[in-house]
Amino acid sequence: MTTLQKLEKLDRRWVFLAMAIAVATPLFFKLGLTPKTTPPVRAFYEYIEKLPPGSRVLCSFDYDPGALAELNPMCLSVLDHLMQHGHRPVVITLWSTAPALIERNVNEICRDKYGRHYGVDYAYLGLKEGREAVMVAMGKSIRRTFPVDFYGTPVDSLPIMSGVENYTQFDVLINVSAGYPGTKEYVQYVTTRFDIPMLSGSSAVSVPEYSAYFQSGQLLGLLTGITGAAEYEALIKTPGLAVTAMDGQTMGHFVIIAFILFGNVVYFFVRREKGRRL
DSSP states (O other): OOHHHHHHTOOHHHHHHHHHHHHHHHHHSOOOOOOOOOHHHHHHHHHHHHSOTTOEEEEEEEOOGGGHHHHHHHHHHHHHHHHHTTOEEEEEEOOTTOHHHHHHHHIIIIIIITOOOBTTTBEEEEEOOOTHHHHHHHHHOHHHHSSBOTTSOBGGGOGGGTTOOSGGGOSEEEEEESSSSSHHHHIIIIIHHHTOOEEEEEOGGGHHHHHHHHHHTSSSOEEEHHHHHHHHHHHTTOOOHHHHHHHHHHHHHHHHHHHHHHHHHHHHHHHHHHHHHO
């Protein structure tokens, strides 16, 4: 058997091994192969950049562990970006599976990384079940909707909530959502009715619908899927899990393309060699 024939019958396990190495490499070495920044991600980033220092931001993080891979990097990056500029996030969730997950993220960034003071620089009000009813109720009174925070502390005793009655006292609403209730409902029930600007982060499957909201101006910025999260991490100069995931995906694509080219080249030379023998 000639060398070309051996290559033509290459054991597929070598392909699997090459793919595994390519995907795993970014876990140990930061490659920085981030995609080009798209307009919705750029708009999201620039809106936060232009907020006055110390702006009060309402963050509604609505997803469960099933959407962790796509949306958790967004959540962490949003909090990180807000902390970089001294903004004051007030965080809530409308998903019953999210409270502990969101608490961990808030503490990891606001308390542990930046050393900010709870109740003064940030707050976590926790869960309120009720979906659209909660969204509308906050437009009337956030204090009555969330009388206590996640830890049972009266909201009225938190300095960050001083003077806050409804959406009007917030500079922007940021929603990171995996579905219902989430961005669509906030657009329908909150942004127009209560005149609050909104930024959104969502899973990749929501791109067609939420892109229309961005184009219409109902969303002023949009992050979608792990790609959007990676673009955003690169913009705020804090590469994390999203950048790593995109590096692995890109390397995997390189391997696939390389083996397609390799297979075609080998096939061409084998055919030519057989033609010479005839």
